[in-house]
Amino acid sequence: MSPGTRRVVLVPALAVLAAVIGAGLADLPPFGHPHSPYGDLLNRVAVPERHTTNVVAATVFDYRGFDTLGEEFILFCAVTGVVALLRDQTEDTGQGEDEPQNDALPVVLMLAFGPCVVIAAWLAAFGYLTPGGGFQAGVVFAGVALLIYLGVGHRHFVVAARDRVTDPLEGLGAGGYVVVGLAALIAGMPFLHNLFGPGETGTFASGGSIGLLNWASAVEVAAANLLLFTHFLGAHVAPLVRGGGA
Amino acid sequence: MIPLQVTAFVLVGLGAAAVVLVRDPLRQLVVNGLYGLVLTSLFVILQAPDVALSMLVVGSIAYPLIVLIAVARVRSREREGAGG
Numbered sequence: 001m002s003p004g005t006r007r008v009v010l011v012p013a014l015a016v017l018a019a020v021i022g023a024g025l026a027d028l029p030p031f032g033h034p035h036s037p038y039g040d041l042l043n044r045v046a047v048p049e050r051h052t053t054n055v056v057a058a059t060v061f062d063y064r065g066f067d068t069l070g071e072e073f074i075l076f077c078a079v080t081g082v083v084a085l086l087r088d089q090t091e092d093t094g095q096g097e098d099e100p101q102n103d104a105l106p107v108v109l110m111l112a113f114g115p116c117v118v119i120a121a122w123l124a125a126f127g128y129l130t131p132g133g134g135f136q137a138g139v140v141f142a143g144v145a146l147l148i149y150l151g152v153g154h155r156h157f158v159v160a161a162r163d164r165v166t167d168p169l170e171g172l173g174a175g176g177y178v179v180v181g182l183a184a185l186i187a188g189m190p191f192l193h194n195l196f197g198p199g200e201t202g203t204f205a206s207g208g209s210i211g212l213l214n215w216a217s218a219v220e221v222a223a224a225n226l227l228l229f230t231h232f233l234g235a236h237v238a239p240l241v242r243g244g245g246a
Numbered sequence: 247m248i249p250l251q252v253t254a255f256v257l258v259g260l261g262a263a264a265v266v267l268v269r270d271p272l273r274q275l276v277v278n279g280l281y282g283l284v285l286t287s288l289f290v291i292l293q294a295p296d297v298a299l300s301m302l303v304v305g306s307i308a309y310p311l312i313v314l315i316a317v318a319r320v321r322s323r324e325r326e327g328a329g330g
Contacts, residue, residue, distance in 0.1 A: 031247055056296040123299070131295035139303035146311065225308065232315045 051198035052207040057128035061213040065192040068213070069177055072220055076174045079224040086231040109151030116144045124218040128207045134214045138221025145226055154233065161230045166223045173220025180212050254288040261285070271317050275310055282306060 001009075029035065046058040060068050124137035149157035184193035192209075199206035247255075261281035268274045282305025289298035 054296070131299055133296065133299075136296075136299040136303050139307055143303070143307035146307070229311060232312065 047201060049198070050194065050207055050210065051201040052128040052210055053202055054128050054130060054132075056131075057133055057210055057214065058207070060133065061128070061210045061217075062194055062207075065181070065213060068217065069181065069192070072174055072177055072217055075221065075224050076170065079170065079227050083227055083231055086235045106151040109147045113144060113147050113151075116140065116147065120144060120222075124215055125204075127214045127218075128210045129202065129204070134217030135221050137218040138223075139225055141218065141222035142225030142229060146229060149229075149233065158230070158234070161226050163227070163230070166226045166230065169219055170223035170227060173216050173218070173223055176216035176219065177213055180209055180216065184209070251288075251291055254284070254291045257284045258288050271313070275313050275317070279306060279310055282309075 042055055042059055042063065046052060046055040046063075050058045050062055052058040052062075120137050120140035120143075123132035123140060124134060127133035127137065145157070145161050148160050180195075181192040184195055185191050187193075187195060189195075194208040194210065196208040198208055204211075258281075261277075261284045265274060265278050265281050268277050282301060286298045286301045286305065289295070289301060
């Protein structure tokens with residue numbers, strides 16, 4: 001396509017896009033007043049009904065729990081696909097000589113290890129009371145494992161994040177979510193119905209199933225990210241380091 | 247809109263432009279990290295802490311790592327190609 005033809009195609013397309021975006025922007029509610037019927041309803045009923053002080057968690061793991069189930073399995077399938085493609089190339093021989101040369105780096109990173117584990121656990125455990133939740137906690141858990149890689153090298157990271165550990169954990173996370181949903185069915189209620197009662201507002205024992213589903217997704221996200229990191233690092237970075245390139 | 251929100255919005259606009267204008271992938275990754283931090287601050291200022299946390303973990307852990315690995319891989323290919 002010549003530049004002239006491209007311009008002929010581009011200009012009308014840009015005009016249409018600008019018109020659509022302009023119309024959308026013109027109809028936006030005024031800044032700071034994003035009131036929608038659904039949002040207002042949830043803000044009103046979530047705390048009295050579910051006794052969770054974080055309405056986002058109540059929405060994600062209860063009112064819209066089925067959507068989150070779908071999202072969990074999107075991640076599960078995506079990671080399964082990536083691992084299936086990369087597993088053959090990965091050589092987890094653990095023979096690498098990629099120990100960090102700097103003495104201070106491992107110390108600093110290992111000092112960060114403990115606090116980071118606590119932050120991740122807090123995000124997961126109190127996700128339905130304060131901001132946080134399974135997704136964020138899972139990524140932080142996986143990030144904490146990366147500190148091992150950065151601090152003491154690939155050899156130890158491979159030991160810490162073996163597929164023998166992360167594979168079952170990923171299944172446990174994704175399957176656990178379904179099991180909590182099925183438990184409600186067995187108890188004669190709709191799938192993913194909130195079991196165990198709402199508990200006392202603002203305490204650890206509030207929200208019923210929300211806490212369990214929160215932990216299930218934390219485990220799933222952590223294991224999925226760890227699997228991704230392990231296989232990307234094993235297939236793409238460890239060979240470079242071992243080869244002594246650059 | 248209070249001045250703090252205006253500041254945050256302006257910084258997000260500048261940060262986004264900076265990410266696009268930096269052409270070197272490795273530098274872009276660093277600039278993108280800073281942009282993620284600015285965006286996280288904007289979400290906190292707009293009182294959306296859950297979204298801010300998601301942005302923080304994706305912007306500072308998941309995304310940089312994957313891009314870093316991709317850059318390392320491509321560079322090593324280029325070296326192999328150049329060195330024979």
